[in-house]
Amino acid sequence: MGLVNVKINGIDTKIEEGSTILQAATKVGFDIPTLCHSDNLEHFTSCFLCAVKVEGGRGNLVPSCATKVREGMSVTVESEEVNESRRMALNLLLSDHCGDCIPPCEDACPASIDIRGFLALVREEKELEAAKLIREKAPFPGALGRVCPRPCETACRRNRVEDSVSICYMKRYISDTELEECGEAQLPEPAPATGKKVAIIGAGPAGMSAAYYLKLEGHEVTVFEAHEKSGGMMRYGIPYYRLTDKTLKDEFDAIERLGVEVRYNTEVGKDITAKKLEAEYDSIVIAIGAQGASSMRVEGEDTPGVYSGIEYLGKLAEGQEPDIGTNVVVVGGGNTAIDVARSAIRTGAKATILYRRTRAEMPASSFEIDEALEEGVEISFLAAPVKIAEGSKGVKVSCIRMELGEPDASGEDDLYRLKDRSMKYRQLQL
8 A cells, every 4th residue: 555645734744545634643743632533442433522624625624533644635633723623522522421420429429439439349249348448438337338318329320220229238238248257347557656646526427537537647546525435426316226236336446446545424625624635635626516406496395295306316325215105296307307206116106297398398318208107107297386385194286287388589488377286295396
């Protein structure tokens, strides 16, 4: 096969007949961008990123990957017109981009866990490596595998076909497999000591996560916890039927084995002062959580027999059994309300949830609502308490029926009161 003379951006060269402009440009040192003919990608269709301008003839821009050279051809591979064409081609590709640089499940994960990565490791039967990968972003795979609200599964691409991958339960499987094979969580070795000391206030998930990563960096870490056990709201805000004491102990104790010191029954401001911490430590991390209940702003909510949801769950976690009677009203529509109602059912009580909107607006996870209904929890929608008082057989709760209105300026539905209605129950307030 003979050679033909072509000019590439003013540079004369000889190239084998039948070659493309892309090949000719590469020969003389020009790197024309291309996706469809990149050696690093599978060739599929024309991307038109490799557009060039051939002088003479129609003077149109042509794809250099498909246009053959011919004798005397003069080609412009770099100019403002060519570059603008390539920018437009790239924008068109991105406008209909069906892939993601970050998988949607990982993008939806608050901790940005490499979900695709640990699922691939499980496929290869490398569960211990999968646990290690999860802990790069979150040190409690066993707890997450039981109580995570699963935003990753909502974003999962598999929903377009049938249903999401069970990402949450896969974390549980990985953690359980690790414990079965090794007897305890396998944590990496900390870096050499830096000589820096860090105090952390609170041994909940935030405080102990901070302790874990700080210890891995080689810092000396001491955690101050007001309760007698670690876990924070994981322990005192989630019922044991969902997250067992053993799971919490397995994961939080592992961090202490790493060399983190936890001083239990130590309340900062009471048992030790903040000034003392400032004097003895290089840094202080405050991770006290949000353990206070919100007021309903309802008359009589301090009546005996009325508990906040957090208070009730906390007492159960500490082994106490609050006297809630046999008829329980739970006010609210979030996951805490569901936890309280299902916990009350387990004590033998009848539980009724009052929620001021409809199920469509309930912030609780849909599967949690389904499980509550399956267990016998009743839900009264469009009902809100306006007054609480002592009754002859417990607590009397006066409620009104609600009606959804048009969204207000915040985007929330306005609620209209329709009529008063009283119900006599012993109530748990959320």
